[in-house]
Amino acid sequence: MLYPALKLVSVPVMHALWRPRMEGREHVPTHGPAIIASNHLSVLDSFFMPAVVPRMVRFVAKKEYFTGNPVSAAWMRAMGAMEIDRENVSAAQDMLDAAVEVLKAGELFGIYPEGTRSPDGRLYRGKVGVAWLTLTTGAPVVPVAMLGTQKVLPPGTSVPRLHSIGVRFGEPMTFTGDAGSARDRRRVTDEVMVAIQRLSGQEYVPRYAASVKGAGEAGV
Numbered sequence: 001m002l003y004p005a006l007k008l009v010s011v012p013v014m015h016a017l018w019r020p021r022m023e024g025r026e027h028v029p030t031h032g033p034a035i036i037a038s039n040h041l042s043v044l045d046s047f048f049m050p051a052v053v054p055r056m057v058r059f060v061a062k063k064e065y066f067t068g069n070p071v072s073a074a075w076m077r078a079m080g081a082m083e084i085d086r087e088n089v090s091a092a093q094d095m096l097d098a099a100v101e102v103l104k105a106g107e108l109f110g111i112y113p114e115g116t117r118s119p120d121g122r123l124y125r126g127k128v129g130v131a132w133l134t135l136t137t138g139a140p141v142v143p144v145a146m147l148g149t150q151k152v153l154p155p156g157t158s159v160p161r162l163h164s165i166g167v168r169f170g171e172p173m174t175f176t177g178d179a180g181s182a183r184d185r186r187r188v189t190d191e192v193m194v195a196i197q198r199l200s201g202q203e204y205v206p207r208y209a210a211s212v213k214g215a216g217e218a219g220v
Contacts, residue, residue, distance in 0.1 A: 002078040011051050022052050024169035033103040037130050037192050038144035039200050040112035042153050045146045052167050057110040058102045060084045060095045096129055103137045114209045123202035124209035131188035135179035140172035145200035168199045
């Protein structure tokens with residue numbers, strides 16, 4: 001796999017250009033499955049965060065990333081990203097099913113509970129997929145805060161800017177409950193979002209980010 005070689009090249013570049021501040025990386029398990037649950041400020045989050053984790057972090061990425069630029073498509077595949085068609089009515093469950101297989105294999109799976117990038121830098125209500133995953137598999141959840149990444153590549157721009165960033169990991173969280181219970185899924189998701197908010201310091205908005213984007217409230 002090209003992953004080790006890509007990290008060998010990309011990590012020094014990232015450190016030279018964006019000087020990432022890392023906190024709590026020791027909270028990421030050195031072996032076994034774990035769910036890495038992060039806030040989402042930039043399309044570059046899926047590059048910056050895995051780059052500072054010694055183990056591979058598997059993500060799902062929308063189909064467009066694999067069908068456009070062949071260079072970016074090759075990069076996504078080499079970094080372990082898994083393709084998903086968001087237009088498919090079963091896309092959400094397909095993503096969760098793929099994540100279960102990753103976790104059963106003892107790997108790390110990265111997820112953005114907000115479901116999409118924050119339109120304005122605030123932290124939005126989490127979707128319950130992260131809860132379903134942890135309650136279904138028993139894998140711990142490691143909350144993560146990305147800091148400053150939205151300033152590297154603001155919405156609507158295509159050329160990264162130089163700006164320091166941070167990646168802050170929290171202590172692993174384990175949960176009990178029934179994955180089939182809507183109440184348990186909501187409870188666990190809200191606890192994960194509270195942990196992310198404490199790490200990031202973001203203002204919390206009890207609404208889904210997608211609904212704010214759809215209403216054009218943030219001008220995005």
